[in-house]
Amino acid sequence: MLTLLNVLSTGSAIFLSFLVLTVRREVNIIANRWLALFLLLLSSALFDGNLKIYGFAEEPFWLILLLNFNFLVLAPTLYLCVLRFVTPNRNFRIKDLWHFSPSMLLMILNFLVWLSTPEVAQAEPSTTAVELEVADVIVIALIVLQIVGYLFFSFRVLLRHQRNIENFTATPEEFQLKWLFYFLCGVGLMVLTWLLEVFFLPIEQTESKYSFVYFIAIYALGYFSLQQKEVFPFSPEQAEEAEKILEEQDESLSSRRQRIPEDKFDQLKALLLESMEKDKPYLNPEISLAGLAKHQDLSLHELSELINLGFGENFAQFINRYRVEESKNLLISKKHSHLTMVGIAFEAGFNSKTAFNTAFKKNVGISPTEFQKQERSNPVFEPNIRSILR
Incomplete structure (x- = not known):
């Protein structure tokens, strides 16, 4: 059952990569290509786990070379994906190749080893489990450091975006990429599980208690990645301007x-x-x-x-200040006394009661309900007949 879950997780990651490219092709097109590539690389990492579960403790040399390369390009791909989501007009740059230099260096070193000892590449795969060698531990440690580092920078870039998005929309909660935050958390959970599996609680040859975690995590990543909206619905000219605005925020x-x-x-x-x-x-x-x-x-x-x-002020503060003033007039207006708080929020331009309450309390210092009670307790306020009947 558990080995079947591992195979399903690998296949699901590949299918999810296909879904991101096809189902979400109308929004964040370039960013989703990076996301699909990351999911495809993630499936190769899960495939490596499947080989160990099915008894291939020593894979052929060419397969080791390919899987190690995939592991080392996994984290930079995720980071460049996040960068593309949070930057309106960002294209791949020559200097971005530096992110892939460790993987290229490893490929060259492994190729040189193969040239010097070609018999290694002809070795038959073993079907018995073996202990990790020193070289394996070093490579895994480097991969772990790289993944943790890129996850940290991905979170930092995303948090910066969540602050800066208020310069472009008055409803930043819709464009804060919370789905991407949860996506990164899911990736972090998979990395933590992998560390436990490799260094602390190694898997047996034919079963893995971690299969459930990987299986659930893959489908969680799929759910969050399909929740995305267009982050910066700008024309190419506007996107270029927006990128310059973001550069000035510091x-x-x-x-x-x-x-x-x-x-x-x-x-x-x-x-x-x-x-x-x-x-x-x-x-x-x-x-x-x-x-x-x-x-x-x-x-x-x-x-x-x-x-x-x-x-x-930023754009959100500027717009919401006017909306709050409008809502204050509505709250004390006899003509609009029949409106609920949600109705007043919509009339003032807010798209949710939560956004209304947050902006109102930030600008006025008290909640809309408290403000209305204070104003209605004023002798000048005279409720109309409709409010009495309610």
């Missing part, structure tokens, strides 16, 4: 170079304020930096600079 507001001339800056700021008061674009729950920039006939960079330097 700089303080005071040290950023102002691209809009001072006289034009004040004029554009006044037009933006007028539009926010008159047109109320913040009532659109899908409003984004790109949408508002189009509405104002500005580039992404110009609008981002207006908001960041003109108001000392």
Whole structure:
């Protein structure tokens, strides 16, 4: 049963790679190609475990070479996949090849060994379990260090994205790539299980208690990877601008170079304020930096600079401040006293009650319910007949 689970896990990883390329082909196209490649490499790692379970403790030389290569390109592939998800316009760069230098070095060294001792490559695979040799331990330790290091940097890049996404959307919770966070956690669980399996609680020749973990983890990875949405729905020109905006986020507001001339800056700021008061674009729950920039006939960079330097806020803070003021008016309005909190949230432009409560408490200091109670306790407030009947 357990050996069957291992085979199913390997096959499922291959099938999941195919699904990512086909089912999710309308969003995050390049990033999903990297994700599919990672899942394919992951299936090869599981295949190596299957060989050990079925008694091939010593695989042919060419197979060892291939599997070790796959192990060493596994983590860099995952990292480049995460980078592509969190960067709007990132393509593969020549310097990215450095991430694969350890695997290439290992291939060259192994090839030189094969040339010097060709009889190694002709050795028949053994069907008896053997203890790990020193060379094996060193290679595995290097693989572990590499995977842990790249997982750490992947998490760091993702957390940075979750902070920066507020510069592009007023509903950052939808684009924070939580599914990718859980995906990385699943990969981390598989790595931890593999470490236990190799160094602390080795598997027997024909069974593995870790098969359940790998099997469940693969399907969890599949579930999370198919939950993704388009992260940066920008045109190529906008994506290039967005990438430059992201590069500036590490700089303080005071040290950023102002691209809009001072006289034009004040004029554009006044037009933006007028539009926010008159047109109320913040009532659109899908409003984004790109949408508002189009509405104002500005580039992404110009609008981002207006908001960041003109108001000392990011896009989400700027939009949600207007939404909170709108919701405050609705909460004390006799005309809208029949609305529930969810209704008020939607009327003010929020797309969920949670986002409404969070933004309201952050801006006002108390919850919407508390604010409404305070205002209704004011003698000036006179509820209409509909609120009394309710």
